[in-house]
Amino acid sequence: MGQIVLTKVRKAFGEVEVIPGIDLQINDGEFVVFVGPSGCGKSTLLRLIAGLEDISSGKIEIDGKDATDAPPGKRGLAMVFQSYALYPHMSVRKNIAFPLKMAGMSEAEQNARIENAARVLNLSNYLDRRPGQLSGGQRQRVAIGRAIVREPAAFLFDEPLSNLDAALRVVMRQEISELHQKLKTTMIYVTHDQVEAMTMADKIVVLHAGRVEQVGSPLELYNAPANLFVAGFIGSPKMNFITGPEAAKYQAHTIGVRPEHVEVSKDGDGWEGKILLAEHLGSDTFLKVACPVVGEMTVRGNGEMGLHHNDTIRLKPRADRIYRFDDKGLALK
């Protein structure tokens, strides 16, 4: 079991209100990702759930029990830290055994669980090493191992992949997703990387300045962003926003067009523009285009497009893929 319910959770550090009040329900077995720009309160929210920070007001329930004032060790949650936070003077085995030892578990039971975790995480050959002798990915796995042996109600991940290089990050991302499918335990994952959020989550919580902007599945957020912030944050490259007379044609204050939803032609319909920058990735081409009518646009095309700096092209947004927003930045239905 691992259902977590937050009710009007508020956190202030002195005068500064970091989280003005959040209501959120996380269901058993869900992979929930908190995503948002740095300083949006996502890590703070995770630490409130973990019990590493006291909440200023509100209520946290874990599996139906009030855990608002419970100490971190008593909440039945396990956390994987950004710096891994392994105990440097203990071997991998002792690191993983530490929570079990603290729980007063028998030696035999401890060993069984450690062996099991080591097998799941491919750590069996490293059990007698110290964390300092391991690579970044291995340390990450030890940190996860230390979390899974406890068989917690939920796992909390605090930007666990940000210290790894790009290639390893992709591998570990998949490993964590597979682990979730294997264990079917609730996971809460904090990241500022929207690619991680989109690829891993069952449910994404987009946070901005301590407020929940939108909660939904990755594709819900992509297809129906609730407001300008979510629209701009989810999707890479970023959505283009157009205001003024061109937006008014669609009865909106602002319209949003994703770079992948623009048709490019040499001469045809649409906004005329000059290519400022063309990035050729082989599989994709990213264009930065200066359009006199709508301003600067980013465009993504499939494959090699044969376009270069200073070429003049025409851009036509796909009519069914135009996002409309009112003057408060909220999506228009």
Next chain:
Amino acid sequence: MATRQTQSLARLMRAPAIILLLVWMLVPLAMTLYYSFLNYNLLSPGQTSWAGFFNYQYFYTDPAFFESIKNTIILVLGVLTITVVGGIAIAMLIDKPIFGQGIVRILVISPFFVMPPVAALIWKNMIMHPSYGVFADIAKFFGANPVDWFAQYPLFSIIVIVAWQWLPFATLILLTALQSLDGEQMEAAEMDGAPAYSRFIYLTLPHMARAITVVILIQTIFLLGVYAEILVTTNGGPGFASTNLTFLIYRAARLNFDIGGAAAGGIIAVVLANFVAFFLMRAVGKNLD
């Protein structure tokens, strides 16, 4: 830049300093060794003669010798225990954010700035004195008889004074170690359900092991040679109750004017210090790599 030329040049440039240090160490050591085999008394400095191992035998058979060794060990171990345990406790206290932290830290460190004879005199005359010391006042307030510390517990009193002087050093080193302890590790342990004392045993102490080793090694070196505190308080007495090896050597040289005997004692002290250093390095030195 590690070419052959730069290496030999570096050796050449280092040589004067190394030679100076070597001479500074070897000449006094050689002279002490030489004097220890002479009959050489300052009351008749002209009449020196070869003594063989007589000085060593004389020093070794002196009943005060073994008492002084015992006192030296008790002094070193006593001060080490107080400073390491107390240092950890104080370091953990002043590591917490408190009001007036800067001033508190300076106050904690300040005993280290007081030179040993002055500190010992203050303790002797203002704190431990049986008639106008602070301890005597406290005892009288509770209706008890004041304790004459230096007469009744001479070695203990000296341990207290020396520990008071070295506590800031231990605190300072241990505090810096404590400050480098990773906060996320502590939080991870908290999440793992470790109560405060387990976090101390399994995380804080192992983290401070290296700093504790440094404190023990450096303090042992200095504590083997404690002298000024004894000179201005008990003068080694009553009897030999607070005489350590250093003070015994001082007695031989400056009270009995027996240069040969004192030199022999000095050589014994050097051998003992190296003996201690050897075992200390074996016992705790592994924490340093």
